[in-house]
Amino acid sequence: MDISEDNIIGKISPLIGFSGETKYTIGEIKLPVYVEGLNSMQKFCVVDVLLGCNIILGRPWIHEMRAVPSTYHQCVKIPTPWRVVTVKEEQDVKEVNLIPEDPNIKVLLGAKISKELEVKFTDFLKKRMKTFAWKQEDMIGISKDVITHKLGIDKSFKPIQQKRRKFTPKRNAIIQEDVERLLKAKMIKEVKFPEWLANVVVMQKKNGKWRVCVDFTDLNKACPKSISSASHRCNGRCYFWT
Structure with missing residues (x-):
């Protein structure tokens, strides 16, 4: 991101993920966040991990901006002095069929990548067709000898049988x-x-x-909530990945 590490203030703190894994930050940094004409300085925790994105904006930024996020609509609405702005992620991708005669065997590639890179990607995937499950029948499952998932149900709760709903x-x-x-x-x-x-x-x-x-x-x-998940949800900081 062309940001000098000299701007990072050394402050180590633990972050707990949903899997229970603990990762320590390497410091904090303040960066300007510009969204649709609104500019604010936000504090980020810096973590040295490999991730698909550079920055995650957390609850402090949402509260300061009085923003309303919607996971279902994949957008954030922000009130501004002139109007309510909707920030929505646009996925600029295209479908590429690996086998022309089978429309179900397809992948999504970035629409802006070069033709040369697209050919390399498709050739790589075609050579490894059996690695992927292209339909549900291809997912053979995991043997019970390897792992079995069971729900941790609190025994104090009485089993509930919901009344049957009617549909059109x-x-x-x-x-x-x-x-x-x-x-x-x-x-x-x-x-x-x-x-x-x-x-x-x-x-x-x-x-x-x-x-x-x-x-x-x-x-x-x-089902009782896991401690690691609760710890992750209660941490209201913003995270910045290098």
Whole structure:
């Protein structure tokens, strides 16, 4: 980012990630943040890690700017003296088919990369086609001898069976199609008389397609939050990666 390390103030503090891993900062730095005509100085923690982005803006910046972030819409709305500004991430990518006769085997590449680099990428991926799972049937799963995931449910909570919700014929067809697809791919299996029973939720994605989810609200309440996750959420600093 062409920023001299001389501007970093040496102050070491631990950061705890969701996995429980502890990473120590190498210092702090103040940098100007310019967004749609508004400029402010923000303090960042500097961490020496390899990441896909250079800067993450945290809650202090959001509060100071009186911004309203939306994960669902992938945007941030900021009030300014002249209007409410919407800052939205624009993904400038394009689809590239690795096998022309199979439209499902495709990747997303940056739209602005050179043709030479695009050819190198596609040739590299074509030589390693079997490395990736192009459809759900390709995901063979992990043996139970390697690892088994179990929910840490608090025994003091009583299992809840949600009352069955009714859907329109259109949404019922969407749910049935998704269930049959997952059964065929052996991603799910049928169980009878479960202690916990949760309804499905059908949501429309930005591209117009539908996503079938499960309402795990009751189950989430019965699962205690991990200490590492809580520590990460409560840390309201901004992080700056070198």
